[in-house]
Amino acid sequence: MWTETDNALTRTFRFSDFKMAFSFMSDVAEEAEYQEHHPWWSNEYNVVSFRLRTHDAGNRVTDKDHKLAAAIDQLAADYGGEEIAGF
Numbered sequence: 088m089w090t091e092t093d094n095a096l097t098r099t100f101r102f103s104d105f106k107m108a109f110s111f112m113s114d115v116a117e118e119a120e121y122q123e124h125h126p127w128w129s130n131e132y133n134v135v136s137f138r139l140r141t142h143d144a145g146n147r148v149t150d151k152d153h154k155l156a157a158a159i160d161q162l163a164a165d166y167g168g169e170e171i172a173g174f
Protein backbone atom coordinates (compact mmCIF):
# COMPACT_ATOMS: atom_id res chain seq x y z
CA MET A 88 0.00 0.00 0.00
CA TRP A 89 0.95 3.65 -0.26
CA THR A 90 2.57 5.14 2.81
CA GLU A 91 2.54 8.82 3.73
CA THR A 92 6.10 9.92 4.38
CA ASP A 93 7.31 13.53 4.65
CA ASN A 94 4.02 14.93 3.29
CA ALA A 95 3.92 12.64 0.27
CA LEU A 96 2.34 9.34 -0.72
CA THR A 97 5.15 6.92 -1.52
CA ARG A 98 5.27 3.51 -3.16
CA THR A 99 7.81 1.47 -5.13
CA PHE A 100 7.15 -1.20 -7.78
CA ARG A 101 9.36 -3.77 -9.50
CA PHE A 102 8.58 -5.05 -12.99
CA SER A 103 9.91 -8.02 -14.97
CA ASP A 104 12.39 -5.89 -16.93
CA PHE A 105 13.17 -2.36 -18.06
CA LYS A 106 10.86 -2.47 -21.09
CA MET A 107 7.87 -3.34 -18.90
CA ALA A 108 8.83 -0.65 -16.40
CA PHE A 109 9.17 1.95 -19.13
CA SER A 110 5.88 0.97 -20.79
CA PHE A 111 4.24 1.35 -17.39
CA MET A 112 5.84 4.76 -16.99
CA SER A 113 4.60 5.83 -20.41
CA ASP A 114 1.03 4.99 -19.43
CA VAL A 115 1.42 6.74 -16.07
CA ALA A 116 2.69 9.82 -17.90
CA GLU A 117 -0.42 9.81 -20.10
CA GLU A 118 -2.67 9.48 -17.06
CA ALA A 119 -0.80 12.27 -15.27
CA GLU A 120 -1.41 14.55 -18.22
CA TYR A 121 -5.07 13.57 -18.27
CA GLN A 122 -5.44 14.25 -14.55
CA GLU A 123 -3.22 17.35 -14.78
CA HIS A 124 -1.42 15.95 -11.76
CA HIS A 125 2.15 14.70 -12.01
CA PRO A 126 4.34 12.44 -9.88
CA TRP A 127 7.83 12.78 -8.62
CA TRP A 128 9.28 9.48 -9.70
CA SER A 129 12.56 7.65 -10.12
CA ASN A 130 13.46 4.63 -12.26
CA GLU A 131 16.41 2.30 -12.12
CA TYR A 132 16.20 -0.64 -14.55
CA ASN A 133 12.94 -2.44 -13.54
CA VAL A 134 12.16 -0.46 -10.37
CA VAL A 135 9.93 2.65 -10.31
CA SER A 136 9.46 4.72 -7.14
CA PHE A 137 6.84 7.42 -6.58
CA ARG A 138 6.30 10.36 -4.29
CA LEU A 139 2.91 12.09 -4.73
CA ARG A 140 2.04 15.49 -3.30
CA THR A 141 0.18 18.56 -4.53
CA HIS A 142 2.36 21.56 -5.32
CA ASP A 143 -0.62 23.92 -5.65
CA ALA A 144 -1.68 23.06 -2.08
CA GLY A 145 1.70 23.79 -0.55
CA ASN A 146 3.34 20.41 -1.20
CA ARG A 147 1.03 18.33 0.90
CA VAL A 148 -1.14 15.29 0.17
CA THR A 149 -4.62 15.99 -1.27
CA ASP A 150 -7.38 13.99 -2.92
CA LYS A 151 -5.63 14.58 -6.25
CA ASP A 152 -2.71 12.49 -5.03
CA HIS A 153 -4.97 9.69 -3.88
CA LYS A 154 -6.73 9.75 -7.27
CA LEU A 155 -3.44 9.50 -9.16
CA ALA A 156 -2.21 6.79 -6.76
CA ALA A 157 -5.29 4.69 -7.54
CA ALA A 158 -4.64 5.02 -11.26
CA ILE A 159 -0.97 4.09 -10.75
CA ASP A 160 -1.99 1.00 -8.80
CA GLN A 161 -4.25 -0.17 -11.62
CA LEU A 162 -1.55 0.41 -14.24
CA ALA A 163 1.04 -1.37 -12.10
CA ALA A 164 -1.27 -4.37 -11.89
CA ASP A 165 -1.80 -4.25 -15.65
CA TYR A 166 1.97 -4.50 -16.14
CA GLY A 167 2.53 -7.17 -13.49
CA GLY A 168 4.27 -4.81 -11.11
CA GLU A 169 4.93 -5.93 -7.55
CA GLU A 170 5.31 -3.65 -4.58
CA ILE A 171 8.75 -3.70 -2.94
CA ALA A 172 10.15 -1.85 0.01
CA GLY A 173 11.07 1.56 -1.28
CA PHE A 174 12.54 4.59 0.47
Ligand SMILES: C[C@H](O)[C@H](O)[C@H]1CNC2=NC(N)=NC(=O)C2=N1
Nearest residue numbers: 123124125126140141142143144
Ligand atom coordinates in the same frame (compact mmCIF):
# COMPACT_ATOMS: atom_id res chain seq x y z
C1 LIG B 1 -1.48 24.04 -14.46
C2 LIG B 1 -1.18 22.61 -14.06
O1 LIG B 1 -2.29 21.78 -14.28
C3 LIG B 1 -0.89 22.57 -12.56
O2 LIG B 1 0.30 23.31 -12.34
C4 LIG B 1 -0.70 21.13 -12.06
C5 LIG B 1 0.35 20.39 -12.83
N1 LIG B 1 0.71 19.15 -12.15
C6 LIG B 1 0.73 19.08 -10.80
N2 LIG B 1 1.26 18.02 -10.17
C7 LIG B 1 1.33 17.98 -8.83
N3 LIG B 1 1.90 16.91 -8.21
N4 LIG B 1 0.87 18.98 -8.09
C8 LIG B 1 0.31 20.07 -8.61
O3 LIG B 1 -0.11 20.97 -7.88
C9 LIG B 1 0.19 20.15 -10.05
N5 LIG B 1 -0.39 21.18 -10.66
